[in-house]
Amino acid sequence: xxxxxxxxxxxxxxxxxxxxxxxxxxxxxxxxxxxxxxxxxxxxxxxxxxxxxxxxxxxxxxxxxxxxxxxxxxxxxxxxxxxxxxxxxxxxxxxxxxxxxxxxxxxxxxxxxxxxxxxxxxxxxxxxxxxxxxxxxxxxxxxxxxxxxxxxxxxxxxxxxxxxxxxxxxxxxxxxxxxxxxxxxxxxxxxxxxxxxxxxxxxxxxxxx
Numbered sequence: 001x002x003x004x005x006x007x008x009x010x011x012x013x014x015x016x017x018x019x020x021x022x023x024x025x026x027x028x029x030x031x032x033x034x035x036x037x038x039x040x041x042x043x044x045x046x047x048x049x050x051x052x053x054x055x056x057x058x059x060x061x062x063x064x065x066x067x068x069x070x071x072x073x074x075x076x077x078x079x080x081x082x083x084x085x086x087x088x089x090x091x092x093x094x095x096x097x098x099x100x101x102x103x104x105x106x107x108x109x110x111x112x113x114x115x116x117x118x119x120x121x122x123x124x125x126x127x128x129x130x131x132x133x134x135x136x137x138x139x140x141x142x143x144x145x146x147x148x149x150x151x152x153x154x155x156x157x158x159x160x161x162x163x164x165x166x167x168x169x170x171x172x173x174x175x176x177x178x179x180x181x182x183x184x185x186x187x188x189x190x191x192x193x194x195x196x197x198x199x200x201x202x203x204x205x206x207x208x209x
Contacts, residue, residue: 056186
């Protein structure tokens, strides 16, 4: 059995609360963070036995968080990681997550029973043999592809909502306006991440790495 708390990294408050309550109800100690940067700090403080992280988050998303974690300290590579996502759910998204060393990938909305079974299985199993961390160029190239694909999908989604809203009855519009605003926010986060990835790739070209 692994020792140490479970670290949950999730930026949506109600999802974070659900995960915390679900895990604590089963007797697990839980610590939390709202993005990848906070997650890195919490790893140092809490020495978690497992990390459960969302992917799409502001400041530092789940992909970047786990890549940073696994390349910064070899001792941290053996912490099992579960990725959660409602957005990054294509086979390519999941394959990239597993290439970063994830133990499992769970789609949202979360099936609570399956989720708890997965946690219990991982906590009682011997550590899995994980792949070596991707080098910086491999990571940023794969990351860029995932972000560009997600940006195309988000732009299509936004266009559909924008076309739909004027045709709706007035009482239905607020819900779709809220959906549209969330899509705008997600697109902004993806844009920011993509811009950072391009900067990192340009720097790697300059240094010849």
